[in-house]
Amino acid sequence: MLGAGVLAGALGALLGIGGGVFLVPFLHLALGFPLKSAAAISLATVIATSSSVSAGRAGEQLINLRFGMVLEVATVAGSLLGGLTAQLLAETTLQRLFGLVGIAVALAMLGRLGRRNVILDPGVDPGRLGGRFHDAESGGTVTYRIKRLPVALLASFAAGNVSSLLGIGGGVIKVPVLNACCGVPLRAAAATSALMIGVTATTGAIIYYGRGDLSPLAAAPAVLGVQLGSGLGLRLGERASARWLKILMAAVLLAVAALMFLRSAR
Amino acid sequence: MIPPGDASGDRNLEAAIGRVLRLGVLTSSACLGAGLVITLASGSTGVAGGLLTAGLVILLATPAARVVVSTITYARERDWLFVALTLTVLAELIASSIAARVFRFH
Secondary structure, eight states: OHHHHHHHHHHHHHHTSOTHHHHHHIIIIISOOOHHHHHHHHHHHHHHHHHHHHHHHTTSSOSOHHHHHHHHHHHHHHHHHHHHHHHHSOHHHHHHHHHHHHHHHHHHHHHTTTOOOOOOOTTOOOTTTOEEEEOTTTSSEEEEOOOOHHHHHHHHHHHHHHHHHHTOOSHHHHHHHHHHHSOOOHHHHHHHHHHHHHHHHHHHHHHHHHTTOOOHHHHHHHHHHHHHHHHHHHHHHTTSOHHHHHHHHHHHHHHHHHHHHHHHHO | OOOTTSOHHHHHHHHHHHHHHHHHHHHHHHHHHHHHHHHHHHOSOHHHHHHHHHHHHHHHHHHHHHHHHHHHHHHHTTOHHHHHHHHHHHHHHHHHHHHHHHOOOO
16 A cells, blocks of 8 residues: 555656556556545545645745635535535446546647747736746746636636546646646646645545545555655656656556456446 | 735745645644554554544645635735635535535435
8 A cells, every 4th residue: 555655656746747547546456445445545645745745835936826716616616526426426437437537648648748838928917817936947937827717717627526536636637728728837837736636635535535435544554655655756757757757657547547448347 | 905916925825825734744644654553563443543533634624724724814915805715615625524424325
């Protein structure tokens, strides 16, 4: 359990996503946990990752608090609905859903291989929800304005929904949308999303806990492992080649998706 | 009123949120770790079970506490729109804990 947490945390940190997308299938397929228990344990690790990552980042002004608070209304509503829906769905349906999301995440990972972040004009008026932060890479101040707020709200709602249903953070859905459609620079989108997934995962975890699907004894090693792993992953991240890592992980996710479909067909 | 986009008030809030999150995650990890060690050393005792449950509950309460801190800060700044938004998030969190118990499925 501890090892699975360390591995998922390290992979998550290396790839800039929560480790849930790896932890859930490992707990379910390799250790034989029912999918709902696996999702519940993973949500507990997502909360821990979100809290420690955001605590570490506070002060860098990368987290857009106001924009995040607006989106949280939508993402928490999504995860409330998703958490209740998960109780109604059969395990095979959830397995197929996980397979589909796994494929989507893998494709998104491959699609963003060569992407660089655009530096915006510092003269931009950030408006009420936009933000401004110091970019260490370019040495300048990045200012951005939020575009297409309804799209951001919709993506947050969908991310919350998928998060509760499958036990992942949902950042894999929000971050690309906020970056590509809503004008948020990648690092700010990732930092804001990392803060938001704490309340998203809490909503789902509360529902699973109330239903008796979240065992503290099973969650404890996973939570501690993920925290160790993400610290390790951040340190390794400076040395590893992101490109090959992404290709490798996309391959792993596609294999996981195939296994989930096979399981659901049995 | 704080100037949009470049709010020094938000910077203080960010620091406060960081402290709440760090405190929550450290306390909960300490409880979970201690509970786990006791369970491994002397089996499932009442103390171990209590520590594990406390660790999990603190973990779940940490993001909610962060929202409460935000609500208080926005209320002090008389930013009622954001007071309303953060209160909505809190209401949704409370709804989820009620929903988990009230609704009977299957």
